[in-house]
Amino acid sequence: xxxxxxxxxxxxxxxxxxxxxxxxxxxxxxxxxxxxxxxxxxxxxxxxxxxxxxxxxxxxxxxxxxxxxxxxxxxxxxxxxxxxxxxxxxxxxxxxxxxxxxxxxxxxxxxxxxxxxxxxxxxxxxxxxxxxxxxxxxxxxxxxxxxxxxxxxxxxxxxxxxxxxxxxxxxxxxxxxxxxxxxxxxxxxxxxxxxxxxxxxxxxxxxxxxxxxxxxxxxxxxxxxxxxxxxxxxxxxxxxxxxxxxxxxxxxxxxxxxxxxxxxxxxxxxxxxxxxxxxxxxxxxxxxxxxxxxxxxxxxxxxxxx
Ligand code: MN
Numbered sequence: 048x049x050x051x052x053x054x055x056x057x058x059x060x061x062x063x064x065x066x067x068x069x070x071x072x073x074x075x076x077x078x079x080x081x082x083x084x085x086x087x088x089x090x091x092x093x094x095x096x097x098x099x100x101x102x103x104x105x106x107x108x109x110x111x112x113x114x115x116x117x118x119x120x121x122x123x124x125x126x127x128x129x130x131x132x133x134x135x136x137x138x139x140x141x142x143x144x145x146x147x148x149x150x151x152x153x154x155x156x157x158x159x160x161x162x163x164x165x166x167x168x169x170x171x172x173x174x175x176x177x178x179x180x181x182x183x184x185x186x187x188x189x190x191x192x193x194x195x196x197x198x199x200x201x202x203x204x205x206x207x208x209x210x211x212x213x214x215x216x217x218x219x220x221x222x223x224x225x226x227x228x229x230x231x232x233x234x235x236x237x238x239x240x241x242x243x244x245x246x247x248x249x250x251x252x253x254x255x256x257x258x259x260x261x262x263x264x265x266x267x268x269x270x271x272x273x274x275x276x277x278x279x280x281x282x283x284x285x286x287x288x289x290x291x292x293x294x295x296x297x298x299x300x301x302x303x304x305x306x307x308x309x310x311x312x313x314x315x316x317x318x319x320x321x322x323x324x325x326x327x328x329x330x331x332x333x334x335x336x337x338x339x340x341x342x343x344x345x346x347x348x349x350x351x352x353x
Contacts, residue, residue, distance in 0.1 A: 073249060073267045080300070080345065082291075090169055092166045108315065110315045112173060115170065118138075127151035132329065142218050146183055174298045176294060208225070209291065224292070225290060231285070232280065236278065237286070239277075244291075248262075248267070248270070251287065253281070299346050299347075
């Protein structure tokens with residue numbers, strides 16, 4: 048499918064993480080590993096947990112990245128090795144900078160688990176620029192009311208992180224990027240300016256139209272550099288738009304680890320297996336690292352399309 052202004056359409060595979068919990072793994076994709084500094088993109092759910100069911104992502108490590116969690120429905124309780132305990136709800140942002148190393152868990156709290164309920168949202172990883180890869184780990188939470196909205200073009204654009212059309216999110220970022228939640232009424236337009244070198248859009252509800260092509264929910268479109276692209280909503284729709292400036296050097300990704308060298312990933316795996324990460328207060332379990340084996344760290348060099 049060739050669409051003017053679009054380099055690539057990514058239709059993510061559905062992955063079963065167990066207990067009926069599904070994610071769509073959009074990035075890294077076989078044909079495109081990164082969009083600007085964004086190196087990982089999972090759409091969680093939508094899933095409905097029955098009473099007594101919930102999410103249980105046991106403690107695991109991260110390095111070299113920041114995780115960004117943004118929910119559409121439900122609630123997740125985050126705990127990490129810098130001592131944070133934070134519930135996240137729809138419209139709020141959890142930004143966790145892993146830097147030189149952090150461990151965290153993501154679970155459904157006992158109170159929410161007792162009643163069951165929906166869960167739906169997006170978790171992204173933003174790779175850190177080389178100068179900040181070994182920065183101290185930290186965690187920040189932002190309420191929905193703290194996020195600015197851009198209504199200037201007819202759509203409601205919530206700026207989750209970075210800068211969009213001169214509107215700046217309070218979330219601290221480490222390289223030029225933007226990440227916005229766009230809500231569109233039927234027959235309105237969404238214009239994505241050429242500001243950043245790499246940009247992509249992922250439709251989460253409804254459908255958009257571009258150049259006579261219909262873009263359904265569950266697809267990511269990677270936009271052509273240097274070109275403003277204007278989408279039309281063909282129903283009440285929602286999409287996230289993101290991007291930024293690419294790094295000069297490739298990134299390696301393996302399991303939950305991101306680095307500018309494969310050696311750093313091997314060292315972090317050893318550290319995790321040897322118990323050298325800080326523990327997550329309140330947790331006694333952990334996820335063991337997989338064997339390095341056949342699934343060696345992947346480099347963004349081999350998937351670069353521009
Ligand atoms: Mn994680």
